[in-house]
Amino acid sequence: MNNYTCIVFFVLLVTTTKALSAEAEPATNRSLYLNPTVIDSRNGTGSTVGVEYKFKGYLLSRDFESQDNELDPNAIIGSTVIGYSGSGTVAASKDRNPKNFLEFMLDAKLKYSAPAAGTITGGLFSKYETNQSFSDKQFVYGLGATYGKYAAFGSNDFIAVDVAYGRVNPKDDSERKAALGGATLDSYYRLNLEFLIMYPLQTDNVSSVEFNFRYFVENNAPAAIRIAGLDKHQLGTILLNLKNDLYVAYSAGKLPFDRKNDQIFQIGYSYKFN
Amino acid sequence: MANTKSQYEWKENNACVATYKVLEADNFLDQFEDADIPFAKAHSVKLKNLRYFPQTTTNPQIIEVLSLEIARKFVTHLVKVFTISKQNSAATSAAIITSIAKVFADGEKTIRDLAEIVDANIKFPDEN
Numbered sequence: 180m181n182n183y184t185c186i187v188f189f190v191l192l193v194t195t196t197k198a199l200s201a202e203a204e205p206a207t208n209r210s211l212y213l214n215p216t217v218i219d220s221r222n223g224t225g226s227t228v229g230v231e232y233k234f235k236g237y238l239l240s241r242d243f244e245s246q247d248n249e250l251d252p253n254a255i256i257g258s259t260v261i262g263y264s265g266s267g268t269v270a271a272s273k274d275r276n277p278k279n280f281l282e283f284m285l286d287a288k289l290k291y292s293a294p295a296a297g298t299i300t301g302g303l304f305s306k307y308e309t310n311q312s313f314s315d316k317q318f319v320y321g322l323g324a325t326y327g328k329y330a331a332f333g334s335n336d337f338i339a340v341d342v343a344y345g346r347v348n349p350k351d352d353s354e355r356k357a358a359l360g361g362a363t364l365d366s367y368y369r370l371n372l373e374f375l376i377m378y379p380l381q382t383d384n385v386s387s388v389e390f391n392f393r394y395f396v397e398n399n400a401p402a403a404i405r406i407a408g409l410d411k412h413q414l415g416t417i418l419l420n421l422k423n424d425l426y427v428a429y430s431a432g433k434l435p436f437d438r439k440n441d442q443i444f445q446i447g448y449s450y451k452f453n
Numbered sequence: 454m455a456n457t458k459s460q461y462e463w464k465e466n467n468a469c470v471a472t473y474k475v476l477e478a479d480n481f482l483d484q485f486e487d488a489d490i491p492f493a494k495a496h497s498v499k500l501k502n503l504r505y506f507p508q509t510t511t512n513p514q515i516i517e518v519l520s521l522e523i524a525r526k527f528v529t530h531l532v533k534v535f536t537i538s539k540q541n542s543a544a545t546s547a548a549i550i551t552s553i554a555k556v557f558a559d560g561e562k563t564i565r566d567l568a569e570i571v572d573a574n575i576k577f578p579d580e581n
Binding site for chain 2: 210211212231232233235242244245246247248249250251252253254255256257258262264266267284290292294297298299300323325326327328329330334335337339341373375377379386387389390391416417418420422426428
């Protein structure tokens with residue numbers, strides 16, 4: 180049944196891709212973003228240096244907007260996109276990585292944007308999740324949507340919510356295996372939620388404040404998984420952007436594949452690799 | 454090795470000045486202070502160092518939504534400052550905003566890159 184569901188999902192994804200490719204222009208937009216960082220974990224095994232990475236690109240993109248004569252900033256924007264992306268943190272010492280959760284995703288989605296309503300995207304996704312050593316890994320597929328609005332409260336703030344509901348097919352998950360006492364790893368449904376708010380500040384030292392919260396909850400988790408505390412994962416981060424490209428951040432909680440609940444302190448700066 | 458790719462020239466034309474003004478001004482996007490980043494040095498500033506770019510998430514869906522929202526706001530402010538029109542009348546307003554959004558979504562792009570895409574898509578009074 181699980182394999183059947185996987186096949187149906189990929190047929191849907193491939194069908195969507197082929198339908199779009201008939202008239203779509205090949206997209207050239209790709210980006211890679213790397214941030215060196217120092218991570219200090221209160222409950223972990225000490226500090227380590229690492230790199231936060233993210234990349235994204237479009238395989239296909241098709242716009243639906245109508246022609247207009249004048250430049251109109253209030254124009255409605257609509258499109259369908261097939262894209263790929265990845266993100267995570269890789270530490271010099273993988274055993275000291277408190278954000279040990281790497282993601283690689285392929286998705287097909289619709290996008291709609293209007294000046295008063297904000298911007299929303301949604302559609303099918305498939306995702307590969309693993310830890311840095313690739314010892315724990317799982318495949319996830321399902322439906323997702325993201326909504327965001329600039330200047331929601333003031334002139335230059337931003338708020339966003341990202342929600343996904345999908346089937347998780349665990350390939351290797353040492354903690355889950357241990358909790359289930361060696362039983363086979365069955366697929367399960369999971370809800371993900373991510374919330375972001377950014378607010379500008381007019382102070383001499385701090386230019387803006389950010390709060391990010393990620394939440395994962397398993398639907399109808401077995402008792403053994405609930406008792407082991409593996410049915411829910413959450414991570415909250417508050418960050419102050421300082422002058423001179425510096426930032427300080429504090430995180431509490433854990434993501435899937437993280438070893439334990441933790442409190443993480445980060446200080447970093449932005450740097451470009453050419 | 455010499456860089457053979459010609460780079461867009463950052464100068465006091467309408468496209469560069471408008472890009473700088475909309476990003477900097479307190480009553481527009483207020484992404485930096487002119488005392489910290491004067492016009493002459495703004496071209497090399499990476500967009501990830503501006504206030505709109507998030508540091509607490511690497512979620513590409515959120516960054517994509519954010520970039521489209523701020524690109525629309527950017528164009529809204531542009532039309533307040535200058536009497537502008539499309540470079541190519543066949544291009545839709547939505548396509549122009551989307552092109553600008555793609556630059557905003559890439560934190561490694563610079564303010565010069567933003568001015569270049571603005572100049573390529575929008576006709577200013579000094580280009581008539």
